[in-house]
Amino acid sequence: MSDARELDVLQAAWHQNGEPVPAGLQKLVGRQTLFLRLGAAAEILVSVTFLGGSFWLAVTQREPEFVALAAGIWIVTLAAAIYSFQNRTGTWRPAALDTRAFLELSLRRCRASLRAVTFGLYLLLVEVVLLAGWHAWYWAGHPPAPGMAVWLTASCLPAVFLIALLLFRSRKRRELTRLEALHRELN
Amino acid sequence: MGTIANIEALAEGAAVDRRALEEQYERLLRANGASIMRLAAAYEPNPSNRDDLVQEIALALWKALPHFRGECSERTLVFRIAHNRALTHLWRRKRAPGELEEAAEIADSRSTPESQASAGQLRERLMRAIRALPVAHREVMVLVLEGLSHGEIGEVLGISEGNVAVRANRARKQLRSLLGELL
Numbered sequence: 001m002s003d004a005r006e007l008d009v010l011q012a013a014w015h016q017n018g019e020p021v022p023a024g025l026q027k028l029v030g031r032q033t034l035f036l037r038l039g040a041a042a043e044i045l046v047s048v049t050f051l052g053g054s055f056w057l058a059v060t061q062r063e064p065e066f067v068a069l070a071a072g073i074w075i076v077t078l079a080a081a082i083y084s085f086q087n088r089t090g091t092w093r094p095a096a097l098d099t100r101a102f103l104e105l106s107l108r109r110c111r112a113s114l115r116a117v118t119f120g121l122y123l124l125l126v127e128v129v130l131l132a133g134w135h136a137w138y139w140a141g142h143p144p145a146p147g148m149a150v151w152l153t154a155s156c157l158p159a160v161f162l163i164a165l166l167l168f169r170s171r172k173r174r175e176l177t178r179l180e181a182l183h184r185e186l187n
Numbered sequence: 188m189g190t191i192a193n194i195e196a197l198a199e200g201a202a203v204d205r206r207a208l209e210e211q212y213e214r215l216l217r218a219n220g221a222s223i224m225r226l227a228a229a230y231e232p233n234p235s236n237r238d239d240l241v242q243e244i245a246l247a248l249w250k251a252l253p254h255f256r257g258e259c260s261e262r263t264l265v266f267r268i269a270h271n272r273a274l275t276h277l278w279r280r281k282r283a284p285g286e287l288e289e290a291a292e293i294a295d296s297r298s299t300p301e302s303q304a305s306a307g308q309l310r311e312r313l314m315r316a317i318r319a320l321p322v323a324h325r326e327v328m329v330l331v332l333e334g335l336s337h338g339e340i341g342e343v344l345g346i347s348e349g350n351v352a353v354r355a356n357r358a359r360k361q362l363r364s365l366l367g368e369l370l
Contacts, residue, residue: 003359007331010362014332017228018221021241026213029245031195099326102271106278157215178278185325 051077065138072130076123083119087112097178110176117169124165128158202366211255215248219265222333226266229317229329229366230273236280244272259342266335266343270326309366316365324358 050073058070091109139145215225223244231237247268255264317325317332330340337351344351 006359006363009309010313011332011334013313014225015221016307017314019224019226021216021220021224021245022238025245026216029249032242032246033249067260097271098267098343099270099274100343100345102267103274106275113318142223175279182274182278182322185321186326 037088043153045063047077047081065134066143068137069134072134076127080119084116087116087119100186103175103186106181107176107179107183110172110179113172114169114176117165120165124158124161193264204205207247212249212252215252215265216245217263219262219269223265223269226269226273226329229325230277230312231280232315232318237278240273240276244269249273260339262335263339263342266330267331268332270343274322276325312366313362318360319365320358320361324354324361326353327351328358328362331358 054070054073058067091105093111097105193237201298221243227237227240227244231240248265251268255261317328320328326344327340330343335343337348337355340351340355341348345353
């Protein structure tokens with residue numbers, strides 16, 4: 001069989017696979033777009049609640065402990081925002097790039113995610129130390145301090161964050177390994 | 188009054204833009220839906236995972252459309268997005284059990300009596316053979332089978348036409364050896 005004939009046969013066979021796109025795909029895409037927007041709005045809402053709440057507490061309570069707490073929350077949140085902004089530099093590009101450029105971008109994004117996780121781990125440590133110090137300071141001036149059960153329950157939250165960060169890091173490392181292998185294979 | 192009129196005009200303009208975008212999106216999906224489904228099938232053998240991949244492609248296309256300024260043809264845009272999402276899918280997912288055996292199965296079955304090719308058999312075997320190709324060859328072969336020129340394939344993948352020709356040639360040799368008597 002000649003090359004041209006062979007290609008015709010292959011193309012004809014290939015085009016027999018032409019299922020139509022599933023019905024309702026556009027509605028689904030509309031719903032996913034809505035969820036993405038809601039997710040972005042939720043992130044902003046959480047940040048505004050923390051920043052606004054701590055500011056409101058500092059203004060209404062007018063105690064040095066609450067002013068210090070609000071300052072701490074603002075500094076940590078701003079540090080996270082600045083780092084996140086710097087870390088994402090060069091990773092905001094449209095999805096319609098050619099494949100090679102897209103792979104480069106994906107590698108940069110994956111490495112940026114891993115750097116963000118490392119930063120998140122340090123930030124979590126700083127937050128735990130600051131909050132523990134703040135609680136010790138606050139309850140020393142406002143006895144009686146809560147019992148051990150409350151402290152143990154409160155310490156679960158950073159533990160959950162820590163586990164989530166470690167799981168995310170391990171997933172991203174696996175992705176990076178596969179992505180680097182694919183990058184090598186395609187270049 | 189002037190400001191309110193301006194705002195109303197802007198809102199009306201935005202609604203018109205959105206309608207135009209939705210129409211363009213519908214048209215692109217209608218024209219390229221079957222190609223998207225085939226491309227997804229070439230990268231994902233599992234039907235339910237494939238549906239996820241098709242949704243990811245459709246969503247990426249919707250997100251990319253407002254930024255599209257006609258730098259390439261619409262068909263190239265669709266294939267770029269579909270292909271990029273398929274590769275993302277490839278490195279993010281875990282390999283399903285049995286997937287690696289698929290290539291061996293094609294090779295084993297090529298000289299059996301059932302390989303006396305009917306069109307349906309060739310279609311199925313071809314899809315499995317395509318999935319068994321290394322990614323560097325698969326990406327080129329899928330686009331060749333879709334009927335894109337070497338220039339268009341180079342534009343989609345970001346490689347030179349010469350490179351496309353070399354890869355297409357190697358991919359066809361591998362396909363020949365995988366499909367054997369079916370061709």
